[in-house]
Amino acid sequence: MRECHWFVLLVAFALSVKGLNASAGDIDPQYRTCVKQCEKIGCIDQQCFPQCNFSLDGVSIDLPWYMQEPLYLKWKQWDCQSDCRYHCMVKREGEREALGYHPVKYHGKWPFKRIYGIQEPLSVAFSALNLSMHFHGWLSFFILLYYKLPLRQDKKAYYEFSSLWHIYALFSMNSWFWSTVFHSRDVDLTEKLDYSSAVAVLGFSLILAILRSFNVRHEATRVMVAAPLLAFALTHILYINFYELDYGWNMIVCVTMGVSQLLLWAIWAGVTHHPSRWKLWTVVVGGGLALLLEIYDFPPYEGFVDAHALWHATTIPLTYVWWSFIRDDAEFQTSNLLKKSK
Numbered sequence: 001m002r003e004c005h006w007f008v009l010l011v012a013f014a015l016s017v018k019g020l021n022a023s024a025g026d027i028d029p030q031y032r033t034c035v036k037q038c039e040k041i042g043c044i045d046q047q048c049f050p051q052c053n054f055s056l057d058g059v060s061i062d063l064p065w066y067m068q069e070p071l072y073l074k075w076k077q078w079d080c081q082s083d084c085r086y087h088c089m090v091k092r093e094g095e096r097e098a099l100g101y102h103p104v105k106y107h108g109k110w111p112f113k114r115i116y117g118i119q120e121p122l123s124v125a126f127s128a129l130n131l132s133m134h135f136h137g138w139l140s141f142f143i144l145l146y147y148k149l150p151l152r153q154d155k156k157a158y159y160e161f162s163s164l165w166h167i168y169a170l171f172s173m174n175s176w177f178w179s180t181v182f183h184s185r186d187v188d189l190t191e192k193l194d195y196s197s198a199v200a201v202l203g204f205s206l207i208l209a210i211l212r213s214f215n216v217r218h219e220a221t222r223v224m225v226a227a228p229l230l231a232f233a234l235t236h237i238l239y240i241n242f243y244e245l246d247y248g249w250n251m252i253v254c255v256t257m258g259v260s261q262l263l264l265w266a267i268w269a270g271v272t273h274h275p276s277r278w279k280l281w282t283v284v285v286g287g288g289l290a291l292l293l294e295i296y297d298f299p300p301y302e303g304f305v306d307a308h309a310l311w312h313a314t315t316i317p318l319t320y321v322w323w324s325f326i327r328d329d330a331e332f333q334t335s336n337l338l339k340k341s342k
């Protein structure tokens with residue numbers, strides 16, 4: 001999820017004026033020579049990559065269509081470059097380590113070790129756990145609303161924010177799904193899907209934060225608050241997908257949306273007499289502390305455990321507390337409404 005990635009972007013932006021594509025690792029002449037050589041002959045030392053042979057012999061391009069590779073196999077050409085980059089990076093990092101140097105970034109990313117072709121196994125695992133945490137939270141919220149709490153005569157829940165939380169759950173699960181995919185395989189498409197889903201969930205949760213903290217129940221007012229924010233989020237998604245994926249600008253947009261909702265919840269927790277406000281505090285403070293992990297962007301320990309993966313790990317318990325707050329809020333509001341109606 002990219003709620004998470006805004007801080008990576010902030011750090012990347014702050015540390016590197018050159019942007020994400022030129023890092024210390026890939027400027028290294030030995031690494032560059034290795035990649036160039038590998039793409040030409042398809043081998044590094046004794047290790048050869050079958051992916052390289054086909055795409056580099058040039059034959060496939062001139063053959064009639066029925067002799068050509070199927071479209072899905074054309075990814076091989078991309079695989080040749082990615083395999084060469086990966087194995088040259090591993091080789092170069094090994095040499096550097098032997099000389100006592102610290103790891104450096106390659107093409108904007110730390111040198112991760114793959115497991116079964118998965119680029120960042122820990123981030124994948126934690127993203128999947130976040131996804132299941134949201135599913136669990138949503139399911140328990142659903143059961144509470146429709147099976148445990150009293151319903152109105154038209155079989156609808158008393159809690160006025162229920163449909164908003166249902167949509168929120170869908171956006172959250174969607175963004176963690178694409179985060180799982182993106183950390184498994186980082187290509188242009190998966191990156192854009194991950195970024196877009198993160199903007200969507202951030203935008204929607206900001207709307208929700210405003211509506212809930214100001215207790216906006218009137219349909220027309222809700223639309224008035226939501227419309228400009230929805231329009232902005234949608235325009236931004238179109239912009240990063242079809243115009244330019246500007247990391248710096250995207251970071252500013254995501255940080256602004258993320259921080260403003262955290263502040264809103266924090267202020268609201270401070271002034272409200274909500275019985276579960278301590279859960280809000282936990283999420284706001286916990287989320288803030290977890291951000292430190294992203295500020296201290298250390299390289300992956302043993303090629304696996306990096307700050308970003310740990311950041312994804314911390315949101316797992318926070319998500320549990322968060323859904324627990326949402327359930328409490330539904331119960332609290334329902335009992336308030338029932339008291340009033342009596």
Ligand SMILES: [Zn+2]
Binds near residue numbers: 001
């Ligand atoms: Zn991530």
